[in-house]
Structures are given as structure tokens and as C-alpha cells.
Amino acid sequence: MTGHDELRCMLMRGGTSKGAYFLAGDLPADPAARDDLLLRVMGSPDPRQIDGMGGAHPLTSKVAVVSASEHPEADVDYLFLQVGVDAPEVSDRQNCGNLLAGVGPFAVERGLVPAGEAETSVRIRMVNSDDLATATFPTPGGRVDYTGDAEISGVPGTAAAVVIEFPPGGSPLLPTGNVRDTIAGTEVTCVDNGMPTVLLAASDLKITGYEAPKDLEEDLALADRLREIRLTAGRLMGLGDVEHTTVPKMTLLAPPRDGGAVTTRTFIPVRCHTSIGVLGAASVGAGLRIEGAVGHDLARLPDGDRLRIEHPTGFLDIETSVADGAEGARPVARRTAVVRTARKIFDGTVFPRSAGTAPVRHAQGENG
Ligand code: NQM
Numbered sequence: 001m002t003g004h005d006e007l008r009c010m011l012m013r014g015g016t017s018k019g020a021y022f023l024a025g026d027l028p029a030d031p032a033a034r035d036d037l038l039l040r041v042m043g044s045p046d047p048r049q050i051d052g053m054g055g056a057h058p059l060t061s062k063v064a065v066v067s068a069s070e071h072p073e074a075d076v077d078y079l080f081l082q083v084g085v086d087a088p089e090v091s092d093r094q095n096c097g098n099l100l101a102g103v104g105p106f107a108v109e110r111g112l113v114p115a116g117e118a119e120t121s122v123r124i125r126m127v128n129s130d131d132l133a134t135a136t137f138p139t140p141g142g143r144v145d146y147t148g149d150a151e152i153s154g155v156p157g158t159a160a161a162v163v164i165e166f167p168p169g170g171s172p173l174l175p176t177g178n179v180r181d182t183i184a185g186t187e188v189t190c191v192d193n194g195m196p197t198v199l200l201a202a203s204d205l206k207i208t209g210y211e212a213p214k215d216l217e218e219d220l221a222l223a224d225r226l227r228e229i230r231l232t233a234g235r236l237m238g239l240g241d242v243e244h245t246t247v248p249k250m251t252l253l254a255p256p257r258d259g260g261a262v263t264t265r266t267f268i269p270v271r272c273h274t275s276i277g278v279l280g281a282a283s284v285g286a287g288l289r290i291e292g293a294v295g296h297d298l299a300r301l302p303d304g305d306r307l308r309i310e311h312p313t314g315f316l317d318i319e320t321s322v323a324d325g326a327e328g329a330r331p332v333a334r335r336t337a338v339v340r341t342a343r344k345i346f347d348g349t350v351f352p353r354s355a356g357t358a359p360v361r362h363a364q365g366e367n368g
Pocket residue numbers: 016017058059095096097098099195246249268276277278279280281
């Protein structure tokens with residue numbers, strides 16, 4: 001498409017997030033031009049995103065860019081871009097396991113992957129983290145069927161299950177090399193099972209861990225403390241200066257209240273998540289299983305791989321297993337799997353705000 005003054009776009013709910021899905025070939029190849037265009041598509045920067053498709057929250061200001069993959073074990077490449085709401089920023093420094101749920105169906109809808117007669121498995125390379133995932137979902141008669149009886153917390157009603165399997169990733173599970181670190185007088189565990197995450201005990205921060213996200217967001221002393229810990233944790237985790245990035249996430253842990261393994265409140269990193277990210281939950285799940293980690297003792301860990309992570313609007317069930325590393329080395333993640341749902345909301349043409357109407361700040365990693 002020339003000029004990019006209008007472009008093909010599918011709006012999808014992926015898990016508990018919502019985002020604009022594009023074929024890579026429909027966007028400018030140059031990352032700076034692409035990011036400028038996406039800010040104009042989403043209506044950023046503006047706290048209400050009134051002039052674009054964004055939903056005025058980080059969880060609804062997301063973009064998936066999908067293309068055929070050259071990776072021998074993947075069908076498609078998925079690049080996730082977090083579009084700032086009130087800041088003119090587009091970041092590829094984090095991955096998103098929620099929009100991931102829509103990538104397989106979108107790939108079939110756009111003809112990148114042929115549909116099976118009953119169900120289809122799409123092998124996805126997540127470009128941001130260079131990890132792989134396989135998503136399996138129903139395609140009766142060769143068409144994606146979004147209807148079904150799977151229910152996930154944070155989404156009203158039911159939809160078809162998208163089962164996502166993650167093979168063990170390449171990054172170390174404990175990026176600082178330690179099971180625990182002490183940062184600004186607070187005990188933390190820095191863990192990465194798909195999403196760099198800092199685990200903290202809510203009680204160490206003088207909160208219960210059961211507060212509503214809005215109340216936590218209004219606690220300015222808590223925000224300052226989390227910011228200080230996060231900046232140091234980011235450096236210790238090898239992420240460099242994380243002032244303008246959305247990773248690491250900060251997850252506050254408390255004992256479970258509703259029959260799950262643990263209760264969570266997650267900062268992503270300034271707004272408090274209304275539920276929890278998929279890969280964030282995978283990191284929490286793996287972290288809790290490590291003896292000596294923050295949260296291990298306050299969690300109720302059942303037998304088997306499945307853990308119920310409680311969050312502000314319900315729970316997320318995640319299957320994780322962790323093994324001891326060879327010869328006393330640090331533990332490694334063995335397997336992670338999750339059930340999500342996704343839905344096509346509209347497919348059509350989006351008309352971005354005209355160019356040159358706002359500045360762009362690029363907060364990009366090596367993929368940008
Ligand atoms: O952790 C929010 C979300 C996410 C990311 C965030 C995600 C994940 O809920 O896999 O999905 O942590 O910024 O979509």
C-alpha cells in the first residue's frame with residue numbers, strides 16, 4: 001500500500017488485551033516510519049487516545065505485526081509493539097502473551113497458514129524475545145471458529161480455546177544469577193520465564209496485596225519505592241536503563257484467597273494490571289517453584305504442573321515446571337502452557353491521523 005494514509009488492519013481481542021493486527025507487508029519497513037504511523041493509528045500521545053483506535057490503557061494500546069517466518073521451526077513471525085498512551089513511544093522491548101492468542105487465527109484469516117479441517121496449530125516465532133510458541137485452535141471446515149465454551153477471567157462470556165505451548169526459552173530463568181537479591185532494603189526475586197519480572201512480597205511494601213488496582217495506583221509512596229527498585233533490578237537483570245521501558249514488570253505477591261496458589265498485583269510498570277499478563281504469569285509461576293525465591297513460602301503449591309495465579313479480576317491457570325540445572329547450576333524452566341481465547345472484532349481499513357502532528361520517542365531493543 002503506498003503512502004500509508006490508509007491501511008488494512010484487524011482489531012482483535014487477544015486474551016485480556018486488545019490490539020491492532022497488521023501484516024508486516026502492510027506497514028512501512030523502516031521502524032521509525034512504522035512507529036510514527038502506529039502512533040497516529042492509535043491516537044497517541046493522548047490520555048484518552050480520542051483520535052485513534054487505542055483504548056486509553058496500556059492493555060488496549062497494542063499492536064501485533066505478523067509475517068511468514070523463515071525460521072525452520074516457525075510458520076509465522078510475530079512482533080509485538082507496545083504503543084504509549086500519553087507518551088509518544090512505541091516499544092519492542094517486551095513481548096505480549098495475550099496478543100499472542102490472536103496471532104494464529106490472524107495468520108489463518110490472512111492466508112499465511114492453511115487451516116486444518118478440524119483444528120489448526122500455528123508455530124509462532126516471537127520476534128521480541130526470539131522464543132517459540134505453538135497455538136492450537138478450532139478451524140471446523142477450514143475456517144477459524146471463535147465461538148466455544150472456554151472462559152478466562154477478565155473477559156465476559158466464553159469463546160473458543162486457544163491452547164498455547166511454550167518450549168523452554170533461551171534466556172536464563174534467574175537473570176541476576178541469584179535466587180534472591182536485596183534492592184533498596186527489599187528482598188526480591190528477578191525471574192524471566194518469557195517476561196522479565198521482579199517478585200516482591202506485598203507485606204514488605206506495607207500493603208496487603210489484595211487492594212484494588214486503582215487504589216494501588218494512587219499510592220504515590222508505593223509508586224516511588226517500586227520505581228527505585230525497578231531501575232536497579234533492570235540493571236541487575238542485564239536490561240540496562242529501564243526508565244523508559246515497560247520491562248521488568250513488578251509483581252507483588254500475597255497468600256492466595258480463592259483456592260489458588262498465590263495472589264498477585266502487577267505493575268506494568270506504572271499502571272497496575274487489571275489481571276496479569278500471560279508471560280508475566282508464566283514468570284511468576286516458574287519463580288514460585290524455586291526454593292528460596294520470594295513467594296515460594298507464601299504460595300500454596302499444588303502437585304502437578306498447573307498453578308492458579310489469582311489477580312484483581314479472577315485467576316489465570318498456567319502450567320509450568322522447573323528443573324534443577326545440571327551440576328548444581330541455577331534452575332531452568334522445562335515446560336509452560338496456557339489456555340487463552342481470542343476474537344476477531346473487526347477487519348477493515350484504518351485511517352491514521354495525518355503525519356507530523358506529534359513527536360515520536362523510540363524505546364526500542366535490538367529488533368527495532
Ligand atoms: O505478560 C501486559 C498483557 C500484558 C503482557 C503487560 C502479556 C504477558 O496482559 O504475556 O500479555 O504486562 O504489559 O497483555
